[in-house]
Amino acid sequence: MSGTLRPVLLLCALPAAFFVAFFLAPMAVVLIASLTTPAGQPTFAHYLRILADAYHWDVLWVTFRIGARTTLVCVLIGYPLAWYLVRIVKWRPWRRFCVILLVVPLFTSNIVRSFGWMVLLGRNGLVNDGLIGLGLIERPMRFLGTELGILIGLVYILLPFIVLAVGNALAKVDPALEDASADLGATPAGTFRTIIFPLSLPGLMAGAVMVFMLAVSAYVTPALLSGGRITVFSMLIFQQYSSVFDFNYGGALSITMLVLTLALVAIAGRLSEPRRA
């Protein structure tokens, strides 16, 4: 081995070791556990049990439904918000302030923020008081223990991810492209449809995938806002690990969740693949 190659290899080895230790090894442990009995014999029994159990399918359906809706609402709110920050705000201090406002909640604990929403969404919480005060509803609505409540909490927590991803993509679109489009006769709406939106799509997809993954794997927010009435998949996994102590079955649940999520993300990615001539 030459003298110059050794330090390079050492430098590469460090991140590789980190990756193996913190990403590959835990995944391998979970995967192996899911394919073995507590005694260590290889088995598919855990997966068969999941597949055969209608309750699991129900929970999966609820989990992915909440994830999909969270993603949709985040996209619908996040894209215009990112547009506002990148395209409309011209005064830099205000833009900076808005971005800080968006990011600062990420520094606080999920638990604190979810508890906050518990208070706000309660029977006598600010949201119900406000809606009654405005005359929109007569009796308090039930948010806690409904999918709507979980949705509100998840959207609040995950919105920054999509705004940052889309904002980054929008900021990278060369303004000269908009000029060129207008010059060639496209109205502002036409320019958005044919130029800006397609160019921001990779950012939007990245943000949406991130939000979806975080939403379907979220535990704290659904757990606190469900009031015990709704179960999402991460709660099932948590039960297996914390109460039942069945690491093998819990592992199988984790892997099932992972595979389904990745499959959905892959399908979504394939569908949104930009048309290539």
Next chain:
Amino acid sequence: MSAPILAIDGLSKHFGGQPALTAIELAVEQGEFIALLGPSGCGKTTLLRCIAGFLSPEAGTIRLAGEDVTRLPPYRRPLNTVFQNYALFPHMSVADNVAYGPCRQGTPKGQAAKRAAEALELVGLAGFGERLPAQLSGGQQQRVALARAIVNRPQLLLLDEPLSALDLKLRKKVQGELKQIQHRLGIAFLFVTHDQEEAMTMADRIVLMNRGRIEQIGRGQDIYARPATRFAADFIGDANLLAAERRGDGSVSLLDGAIILPASDEQQGAFTGVLRPEDILVGTEPAAGRLALPAVVSEIVHVGSHASVALTVGATTLTARLAPSALAGLTTSQPVFANIRLADLSLVPGDA
């Protein structure tokens, strides 16, 4: 002659109180090749963006083929632009880029594709339609930008320093091609450049700009021969700028009285004498029919095709341009004569 394709009247534009364009007057005839020439920051690109509709002027009107378009958005103006860095749509194929204009104007897809193919053929890129812009060289991208801008057959094409990103050799080649295409299509070109040589070789007329104003409009050789302002004299070609003084009897003295021009009423206020370096004959003897100014050679710089000779005349330094053959025997510190013709000397307003 028919109405000008572009007529600009009293156009002014400010950026935060700073004037960027002041009282611009310009008329472009059909099929003309006009160069907007000036140093960076002179307002040439601002003027182009006003014409294209990306900036709205505070005062003045812009007419295209007789129609007032001053308040129209860019997408309603019947002209097209070749952008400085081409601004090709990176997510579309070359063919889709070129077909973008016809498609936006409601041309059916098949017909738009056909016209795009024709435009690509015109710029010598037939068969490149399937590629993405990123897969093309800079020169090819530049042609795609041109094809995209001419596919709608506008009567006026704006070009914003379209060749500045190309290397020198390619630039020369594309200059010729651009001129050919312009000739074939009969479209008026308004071409922004800071390169005076490019403007001289390509344009029918040059619009020389400085500090948001038009200094002079005219054919390149006319501006060179008869600059209207000190700036025009200095920017187009090389010039010796000589401080001029009006004397009591109305005559004009240059080079501390070495040159006296007869009285004229045309020039008022301060002005400057302009003498082109190639109009100075350097020799050890006074030349017949010329005014011989005693001078000392202070420096000789060889530039290949010619030599640049610095001459000290009194307190002033003149630069003369000599053919290498005329240099024989010339050395620094040598006393010589700078032989000039008064007819070659022009006076322009402004201080030297």
